[in-house]
Amino acid sequence: MTDQPFALDEVSKGIIEALQTDGRRSYASVGKAVGLSEAAVRNRVQRLSEAGILQIVAVTDxxxxxxxxxxxxxxxxxxxxxxxxxxxxxxxxxxxxxxxxxxxxxxxxxxxxxxxxxxxxxxxxxxxxxxxxxxxxxxxxxxxxxxxxxxxx
The missing domain is CATH 3.30.70.920 (Lrp/AsnC effector binding domain/regulation of amino acid metabolism (RAM) domain)
Structure with a gap:
């Protein structure tokens, strides 16, 4: 975790919002929603994850x-x-x-x-x-x- 805030562009925000709604959503489906290819979404998610910005987890009740x-x-x-x-x-x-x-x-x-x-x-x-x-x-x-x-x- 860094002390400097990470600036998200609108595409990254769209990817995160899509995954917050359904963390199991396919990268292809997310790509259609934000205007990127499946591979581009996969790469962005990996970079966001490696930067500590994003975690995809199961939340239980x-x-x-x-x-x-x-x-x-x-x-x-x-x-x-x-x-x-x-x-x-x-x-x-x-x-x-x-x-x-x-x-x-x-x-x-x-x-x-x-x-x-x-x-x-x-x-x-x-x-x-x-x-x-x-x-x-x-x-x-x-x-x-x-x-x-x-x-x-």
């Missing part, structure tokens, strides 16, 4: 897979917050780790089967980390919006 509890956890710490963030990132149940400014030093997102698993994760894996002073757990009641269309509009 945690509720449909039996993970009934999602939460965002704000963490306050002492010491090196970046070091703590790296340790937290190594925990499988944590799917999002961000260093922040404000009332929390780190914010993490977790997906658990139930409240018992969340409590276990909090007590045994998060609060047990050296440097963690306090946590604040914000349990998701309902996910209203989630999108991945940055930079194309």
């Amino acid at each position: 945690p509720l449909q897979l039996g993970f009934a509890r999602q939460a965002m956890i704000g963490i306050r710490c002492t010491g090196d917050s970046a070091e703590l963030a790296e340790r937290l990132a190594a925990i499988d149940e944590i799917d999002y780790v961000v260093l922040t400014a404000g009332s929390f030093d780190i914010v993490i997102e977790v997906v658990c089967a139930d409240d018992g698993e969340l409590l276990d994760l909090l007590n045994k894996k998060v609060r047990a980390q050296p440097g963690v002073t306090t946590t604040e757990t914000m349990v998701y009641l309902k996910l209203v919006k989630q999108q991945y269309n940055w930079g194309t509009t």
Whole structure:
């Protein structure tokens, strides 16, 4: 990941938008939509992927897979917050780790089967980390919006 923003032209934006709608869409179909050949689309997707601009992944619905509890956890710490963030990132149940400014030093997102698993994760894996002073757990009641269309509009 680079600190410099990557400027997308309209064709690259069109390719990304097409793949955001359906990541399994064929390069030939995407090419017709943006006015390029299948090979040209394949090359652009590969360059965008290699540059770290684009990933094509399967996004699952945690509720449909039996993970009934999602939460965002704000963490306050002492010491090196970046070091703590790296340790937290190594925990499988944590799917999002961000260093922040404000009332929390780190914010993490977790997906658990139930409240018992969340409590276990909090007590045994998060609060047990050296440097963690306090946590604040914000349990998701309902996910209203989630999108991945940055930079194309």
